[in-house]
Amino acid sequence: MTAGSFEHNFNSDSDHQDCDRDMSARESLQELQSRMSESIIGQDHVVQQLLLTLLCDGNALLEGLPGLAKTRAIKTLSKNLESDFSRIQFTPDLLPSDITGAEIYLGEDAAERFVFQQGPVFANLVLADEINRAPAKVQAALLEAMEEQQVTVSGKTHKMPKLFMVLATQNPVEQEGTYPLPEAQMDRFLMHITMTHPDDASELAIMRLVRGESSTSSTGEEKPIVPQSAIFDARKEIDGIRISEPMEKYIVAIVAATRRPIDYGNELARWIQVGVSPRATLAIDKVSRAHAWYHGRDHVTPDDIQAVAHDCLRHRLMLTYEASADGVSPDQVIDKILRKVAVA
Template sequence: MNPRESILELSRRMSASIIGQEEVVERLLLTLLCNGNALLEGLPGLAKTRAIKTLSENLQSDFSRIQFTPDLLPADITGSEMYLGENASERFQFQAGPIFANLVLADEINRSPAKVQAALLEAMEERQVTVAGKTHKMPALFMVLATQNPIEQEGTYPLPEAQMDRFLMHITMTYPDDASEKAIVRLVRRETSAATEQANPEIIPQNAIFQAREEIDAVSISDAMEDYLVALIAATRRPAELDADLARWIQVGASPRGSLALDKASRAYAWLQGEDHVTPDHLRAIVHDCLRHRLGLTYEAVAEGVTADDVITRIVNGVPVA
C-alpha cells in the first residue's frame, strides 16, 4: 500500500471500532499527520480513551496512558534522576516517565493543577524533556491526546491559555445517532463474547506516517488561499472590521500558532481527500477544530450563550474568499 492507502486503511479500522465518530477519527489522523497534539473534549462514555487505544493497536507504536489526578507530580510524567548508590559507576540515572511513548493519552488533563499540566508543554512543543539540566528527546513519532470532561468542573483546573495554544486541534465529541448507538451495542456484545475469535490485521508501519508527511509537504497552497487563511485569523484579532457583534464577543484573537495550524491541517486534509492543493472548502472544513480553543470570549458573549464555534461560523460566513 502507498502512504495514503495505509492512512485510509487505518481510518477504516478505527471507524469500525469507534462507531458514529468518523469526523473525530479523521481529526485524530490529521493531528498525527501534522505532527501535532490534540485536545479531545466529550461527555463520559463517548469512547475518547477507546479512540486513542484503537489508533495505537492498529499503528506500530508504543502507547502510554497517564491518569491525571490532583496529587500527580511533574516527575510522574517526565521521569526523574534515580540515585544508584555510592558504588555505582554513575550515581544518577534518568528513569524515563510515561511521556516517552509514541502515543500518549493524558486522561482528564484538567484534574491536575497548572504545574503538572505544564510538565507537558516542553514535550508537546519542542519534542523534548529537560530533567536535572539534561535534555532527553522524544520519539520521532509522538502525539499527546489530552481528554477533558466539559460538564464536570468541580475539583478541576482550567488549562492555561499557553498550553491550550499548543494543541493543534480541539476536537469535540458528541452523542452518536440512533443507528450508530445500535451498532455500538452489537459491537461490544461481539467483543465480549467468549466464542468470538477475531483475526488480527497487519499493523500499519510507522514509516507510512513519515512518508505521508513528506507527501503532505508537497501539497501546494496558493497566494489567494494564503490571503484567505490570514483574513480568517485577522478577523479574530480585528473583529470590528467585519462585524459589530464579533467586536462585542471576542476578547482575544488567535495567535500565529492558529495560522500555522490552519496551514498544516488544511494541507493534510487536502491530501487525505486526494487533492494536491488547498481550496477554501479544505480550510472551512478544519477551521473550527483549529481555532475554537484559541479564542478568548468576553463575558458578554458568555452571557448571551455565544460559543467559540458560533463566533468562528460568523467569521467564515463574513470573510470573502480572495
C-alpha cells in the first residue's frame, strides 16, 4: 500500500486504567465530553454532536476550514475512549484496496495460499481526512463499510468491529481537483457537522493550551480512559427513551416541509429543489432520542428535535439555483422551516 497516508493506534487496558465501573453510562459520556472540550476549545456543539453520532451507531461528515481542529477532535475522542483508531489521508491516487485491505499471496508451499490483510478501515474510530480528494471508487469502498459495517474482498465478507464510526472531513474551500460526494452518498452520513472559527476568548485559550502542551512533560499522570462498555450501555438506555405521537408527527411535518415547501410559502418553494429522504426522518428520530437521554430526560421534547435538525438535514437538502444566487444556505432554509412548522 503506497498510496495515501495512514496512522494507527490503540488505547487498551494495558495502556491505561479503566474508568470506575460504578460510573453510569451518562456520567461516563459527560466525562468524555468534558475531557474533549478541554482540548477542543470553543467547539462544544461539535463535541456533543460527535458523541451523539457515536451513541447512535452512525457516521459523521465534519466540514470546516483548515486549522479548526477537525483532526484533533477525533484524535482526542480516541485518546479518551477505549478504541482502535486509524487515520486515512485521502489523495487522488488512493485505491479501494488501500482502504479495505487485500488478499495477499503467501506462496505455493503455504498452508493457506492467500490471507486477507486488513486495511485501515478495520478500526473502531476511522478518520477519513479530506474524503472529497479521493476518486469515486475509493469513496464508495468506504461508504459501503459505513452502511453495511462490512467489506467484501475476493468474494469473502469481513465484518467491522462492534464499535465503529467513520468521521469524514472536508474543506469547504479549495474545491479544484476534488471529487464532491454525490447526494446519495452524503445521505448515508447520520449528521453533517460544521465547524466555525472560535470567538476571541476561545482563541486566546487555544493559544495558551497549545503553548502549555509544548512545554509540559509527557510523563504526567494520564486520566483513566472510558471503556467501550459505557457506549453499549448508553445505546441500550437510549432505546428506552420515549417519543410521543405528537413529537413523531412534528418530525414528519419538518421532513414534509422540505418535500412540499409550497405549503409553507413561495419563498421556501423557490429555494428547495429536492426534499430530504426517509433517512432524514430516521436520523432525527434516533439523534433526538439520544439528545434527550444525554440531557437526562426519558422522553423527547421539541427542543431535542430542533437541537439536532440542522445537522441531520443540511447535507440532505438540495437547493435551487435561485437559493444559491440569493446567498441562501441550507441552515437558513432549515431555520425558516422550523419557524413555519408548528409543534403538533
